[in-house]
Amino acid sequence: MAETVWMADLRAGHRENMFNKLERLLEKAGLSQVVTDQDLSAVKIHFGEKGGHAFIRPVFIRNIVNAIRELGGKPFLTDSCTLYPGERKEAVSALRCGIENGFAFAVVGAPLIMCDGLRGHSSRRVPIAGELLQSADIGIEILEADNLIAVSHFKCHELTGFGGTIKNLAMGCSSREGKLEQHSTVAPVVSEKHCNRCGACLPGCAHGAIEIGSDAAIVDARLCTGCGRCISLCPTKAMKIQWNEEAGQVMRKMAEYALASLDGKQGKTLFINFITQVSPSCDCFGHSDAAIVPDIGILASTDPVALDQACADLVNQAQGLADTALSSGHEPGGDKFRGVHPAIDWEITLEHGEKIGLGSREYELKRLEPKGKGW
DSSP states (O other): OOEEEEEEOSOOOSSOOHHHHHHHHHHHHTHHHHOOTTOEEEEEOOOOOTTOOOSOOHHHHHHHHHHHHHTTOEEEEEEOOOSSSSTTSSHHHHHHHHHHTTOOHHHHSSOEEETTOSSSOOEEEEEOOOSSOSEEEEEHHHHHSSEEEEEEEOEEETTTEEESHHHHHHTTSBOHHHHHHHHTTOOOEEOTTTOOOOOTTGGGOTTOOEEEOSSSEEEOTTTOOOOOHHHHHOTTOOEEOOOSTTTHHHHHHHHHHHHHHTTTOTTOEEEEEEEOSOOSSOTTSSOOOOOSSOOOEEEEESOHHHHHHHHHHHHHHSOOOSSSSOOSOOSTTSOHHHHHSTTOOTHHHHHHHHHTTSOOSOEEEEEOOOSSSOO
């Protein structure tokens, strides 16, 4: 069965600005059926890492917050701690990073609450009927919220090919233990031919899994959590994913964790993806590289799989931008995700999500018509 995905392009004018257009998109997508009076509404976002700038602009989040409040909800912004060292490794640093990136109460109109507590351990095991997992460790505030509105920046990703709603739910709503459980089957290998022993990978590993040997860096797979941070830190691209059958399990586990994050929220979820500044890597890094395609729009749906599939299709249909990290697939219809990360079979997440009942890959894209004659 085809699920509905609503889309607002980025055209705006004197009859309707983008914030008004976003409000209309939320109305069409069914926000009023998700939020009821006095609901504690979790707005799951990514606070962005210090030094990055591709995350969703806080002014758009404020408009989503206002729409929830008008329906009687009590929204709060939420994110979770990271496995790797950085500005979001525990709640104090993460909240400060979020505020410095513009997600302060004065801007967004909602408090910021970490969904997994002070150090990423405030969670509860949720039973699921997965193929790989029978339970998942989800942040307690996600589970306690009355509804969940996930707002995601759609982009490429160095481990999963793309990051959108499913990744925001899976990694973003899980505890530190949950993130470890999802990543733990993948440890990178080092190409001795390309490694110059510079040590750039060392400060990025929170688990002491890397040392510099006589010929090249060495990764201890017993200590590695598979977070993949060293892969993007390596200036010579000597760190490589062991892309084998086990590596695909990361994406399958991710789909199952996304399913667990929605526990008890039937009819109480809405998913919004911003296809803007489609960067080649995750927003977790302290930099944002040039977008690989032009900005496309904002999409929303009650089905996370249909939404991510629609976004992936729109990115692939776009003309790729020159002088970016995109090495192939520039033509409309070309695979942009493999054009940045050639070894990654990014469809696995969507395939497994559909298989376990997270959602449907079949969708009907409905575009907002201009309000009045022209923009």
